[in-house]
Each structure stands twice: as C-alpha cells, then as structure tokens.
Amino acid sequence: MSSRRRPHLFVLIDALGWQVIQGRNFLSDILPHRAPLRTVLGYSSAAIPTILTGVPPATHQHWNLFYYDPTGSPFRWLRHFRFLPDALLDHRVTRRLLKEMGRRWLGLGPLFECCVSPRILHLFNWVEKRNIYGRRGIVGAPSIFDRLAEAGIPYHVYSYHDGSDDAVLRRAAQDIETGDGTFFFVYLSEMDAFLHYHRGDPDKVAAQLASYELRLRALFATARKVDPEVSLTVLSDHGMTPIRAKYDLLAEIGGLGLRMPDDYLAVYDSTMARFWFFSNQARDKVTAALRALRCGRIVTDAELERLGVLFPDGRYGQLVFLLDPGCLFSRSDFNGQGWSPAAMHGYHPDDPDSEGIFLANRPPARAVRAIGDVFACMQDAAR
Numbered sequence: 001m002s003s004r005r006r007p008h009l010f011v012l013i014d015a016l017g018w019q020v021i022q023g024r025n026f027l028s029d030i031l032p033h034r035a036p037l038r039t040v041l042g043y044s045s046a047a048i049p050t051i052l053t054g055v056p057p058a059t060h061q062h063w064n065l066f067y068y069d070p071t072g073s074p075f076r077w078l079r080h081f082r083f084l085p086d087a088l089l090d091h092r093v094t095r096r097l098l099k100e101m102g103r104r105w106l107g108l109g110p111l112f113e114c115c116v117s118p119r120i121l122h123l124f125n126w127v128e129k130r131n132i133y134g135r136r137g138i139v140g141a142p143s144i145f146d147r148l149a150e151a152g153i154p155y156h157v158y159s160y161h162d163g164s165d166d167a168v169l170r171r172a173a174q175d176i177e178t179g180d181g182t183f184f185f186v187y188l189s190e191m192d193a194f195l196h197y198h199r200g201d202p203d204k205v206a207a208q209l210a211s212y213e214l215r216l217r218a219l220f221a222t223a224r225k226v227d228p229e230v231s232l233t234v235l236s237d238h239g240m241t242p243i244r245a246k247y248d249l250l251a252e253i254g255g256l257g258l259r260m261p262d263d264y265l266a267v268y269d270s271t272m273a274r275f276w277f278f279s280n281q282a283r284d285k286v287t288a289a290l291r292a293l294r295c296g297r298i299v300t301d302a303e304l305e306r307l308g309v310l311f312p313d314g315r316y317g318q319l320v321f322l323l324d325p326g327c328l329f330s331r332s333d334f335n336g337q338g339w340s341p342a343a344m345h346g347y348h349p350d351d352p353d354s355e356g357i358f359l360a361n362r363p364p365a366r367a368v369r370a371i372g373d374v375f376a377c378m379q380d381a382a383r
C-alpha cells in the first residue's frame, strides 16, 4: 500500500458561466455534483483572490486593479508631464509606453495595463504587483498556496504565466504522471476572451465547450491512471452576460463643466465607474447626473459592505456607479477604442448570467454556493 496522498485537481475556467453550460451536458457524466456559484462584485481581479483566500475583497484587499494612492503611486513622476496636451498624453502610443514601463521597470508585474487616463495616472497605484498564484501573492490574506506551502504539501499551480491553455494542460498532465504533487490548481484563461465575442453564438459555444471537454477528460483519465480515487473540480470565477445596450457616461460626466483632476477623478471600468471628489460642488453635480440615469445606479456604502467590497478609506472610489446587467460603457478606460464585445461581466452578483460554476466528481463536504466557498473545498482536499 502506497503512502501517497490522493491527488486533487482544481481547474478554474475563467468566465465560464452557469448559464453558458445550462442545458448542455458539459462533463455531466464525470462531474455529477453541480452548482451555480455566486460571484463577487467586480472582475477577475477581485473574484480569483476571493477563491484563493476564501475571504471577500474588503479583507484580501484586491478589488479593481487601480486604487487611489497619490503618495505611493509608481507613476508620481508623471505629474511633471501634466502640461502636455491630451492628444499626446492620452495617445495610444503613450499608453503602450506606460504599460511597458510599468511591466519592465516599475515592478508592476507582467499583467499591468494602462487602464487609467495618463493624465491622472500619477494619483493611482496597481494592486496586482505580485503573482497572485505565487507565495504571499495576495495583499491582505494568505492564499491556498501559502497554506499548502506551510503544511509542506507538494502542489502545482499553472496559469497564463506558464503559456496557453493547451500548454498549461499538457504540463499539468505531465506532472500528474510523474506523480510529484498531490494538489493541482490549473487556471485556464482563454475562455474569457472567447465568450466576450461569442457568448451569443450557440454553435461556436458548443464547439468551444466540446474542445475543453475533450482536454479535461484526457487530463482526468491521466490522473485516474495514477490514482483511481483522484478528485476533479471544475469551477469558474464569474459568468458572462450578453450586451443589450451601450451608454456613453464619459460624455455625460465630461459635459458637467468639472475639471479632472482638480474637481474630481473618475475611472471608467467596463461596467462600473468610480469617483473621487475634491469639492462639494463636484460631488453634488456628479451624484445628480448619475441619479438621473436609467442604465445603472449608485451602489450605496451599505450595499458595498454587504457585498464585501466596502473600503472605508475610499481607495477604490468614494462613489461607485454600477451599470445594469447587459449595459456597457461605450467608452471606458479599460476597453480601448474599437473593442466591442458581445458579452461582459462585472455586474451585480444577483445577475443570473454572472454566476460561475462548480462541478465535481465527488460531493463536496460542505455547501458550496459562492466562489469563496471553493477555498474551504481546497483546504479539505489539502488535509
């Protein structure tokens, strides 16, 4: 009898929503224990750290990627260039240059993107400086990988840092065969981009799911050869909601006669706008304009707190405006011009299209309803 621990595989498929797999037999024969997972308000930058730590963004401190930090900003030096005209300062070449600088010289990690206007970038910091899949990669809480390392449990984690989904799955299969790990966390990132474009095309979605199904079946078969008792869990961080309407909030707020950054700051993500105010007049004007809109609403502090994303110091915004499911800002800092997705995520967690998935070959030892509950399953597996 071998003293090896039973291997556990967790595969996170970014953005594969419960509604996308509903009515399809995606791996239902080998993974019969299935549940929708409630996500957190925000994007993968908030959801994946929640999965990896089991605590909400307000605790692990990763919400949106940019946060207000005028004294700690790695781009403070940019304030000397504020005299430059927008045509130059906000040019796509300037943004690309800032992206490269952030990645290569400012220690912001390989995923840094310049999704804030360069005119106000000197006031912002970037939360994902470290690899969130590495040791101490998450600012405010230990992740499952920290726990595994402390417990001396050999594990493997794979993400886009290791190549394409195909490359990642091949490497995972090799490592499982060599048998030098008992805990495998495989992050597959490519489904997100696919669904942004093709969420509404049933044939393309079916073909894409079939291709993942094939590769995951092969991975499971490999693992079962090593140990027939292996456990496999396939999960996702959030879903994907079809786009039905677009709204140009940038034009609306830009037309209020307020100056940025003197009167206020605004960061426009795909589905959320975050504001900071430096005068009562700015706060009143923006608040009144947002209240008059029908495409979304201001999320109150009480609700942000219930959702686990309230930051009392206002670093992620003193006021948060959230679009209704299916609405999209026609211009934002996050989506470059010309990017026109058919589907988006980052809506209220109550939106059924925003739900993620939990699919397992064995019944979980506890109820799994929200993405943060997966952490406890991973801890159980690591015992």
Ligand SMILES: [Zn+2]
Pocket: 015, 192, 193, 196, 345
């Ligand atoms: Zn996405």
